[in-house]
Amino acid sequence: MDNAGETLVIRAEAAGDVHAVRKLNKKAFKGNSESKLVDAIREADYFIPGLSIVAEKGGKIVGHILFSPIKIKDAAGSTPALSLAPMAVLPEYQNQGIGTALVKYGLDECRKSGYKIVVVVGHAGYYPRFGFVKAGGKGLKLPFEAPDEVFMALELAPGALDGVKGTIEYPREFHTV
Numbered sequence: 001m002d003n004a005g006e007t008l009v010i011r012a013e014a015a016g017d018v019h020a021v022r023k024l025n026k027k028a029f030k031g032n033s034e035s036k037l038v039d040a041i042r043e044a045d046y047f048i049p050g051l052s053i054v055a056e057k058g059g060k061i062v063g064h065i066l067f068s069p070i071k072i073k074d075a076a077g078s079t080p081a082l083s084l085a086p087m088a089v090l091p092e093y094q095n096q097g098i099g100t101a102l103v104k105y106g107l108d109e110c111r112k113s114g115y116k117i118v119v120v121v122g123h124a125g126y127y128p129r130f131g132f133v134k135a136g137g138k139g140l141k142l143p144f145e146a147p148d149e150v151f152m153a154l155e156l157a158p159g160a161l162d163g164v165k166g167t168i169e170y171p172r173e174f175h176t177v
């Protein structure tokens, strides 16, 4: 599809985008799990509206990214952070830089919201380009089994992970869908 000439707008999700976001997650992931997760998080009290972000091209919602608050916990205490999950671009709009634009805009918004750490469980070949590094090497653990290379973390402020160790505590919604 030739849509390269249409202007790309990255912005916070609005109430009217909910249906389109649900549809695009279903299409990109070829299933319902991620769209259900987004719908469940949107209803949760910890949801940060400005961190559910859409990409709009030619008036159509073609991409979405969501960041949700999580905790990094160990015996010494708890550190707030954000989880990037999920993100998706409509198949016919992939490989045009839309995902990159969503991540970069999203990370700026995370920084402006005062968060210093973002974690992701995702494609090991994709997220390092934004500065994500293996989280296991930083002393972080997941509460479930996953290959070492798919669990990554990013410091939004230099040294944010210094002295921070522990297991990610995801909100209930992440476990139920």
Ligand SMILES: CC(C)(COP(=O)(O)OP(=O)(O)OC[C@H]1O[C@@H](n2cnc3c(N)ncnc32)[C@H](O)[C@@H]1OP(=O)(O)O)[C@@H](O)C(=O)NCCC(=O)NCCS
Residues within 6 Å of the ligand: 028, 029, 086, 087, 088, 089, 090, 093, 094, 095, 096, 097, 098, 099, 100, 101, 121, 122, 123, 124, 125, 126
């Ligand atoms: C991953 C995704 C969001 C990227 O969006 P996009 O708009 O195509 O991304 P960009 O155009 O900014 O970047 C394209 C790059 O992503 C890479 N990429 C896409 N899917 C990938 C995957 N599964 N694993 C690793 N890299 C991937 C492409 O190879 C390309 O790399 P290059 O720049 O080195 O050529 C999109 O492919 C998608 O929605 N996939 C299905 C849902 C999904 O897997 N979401 C992410 C869950 S972690």
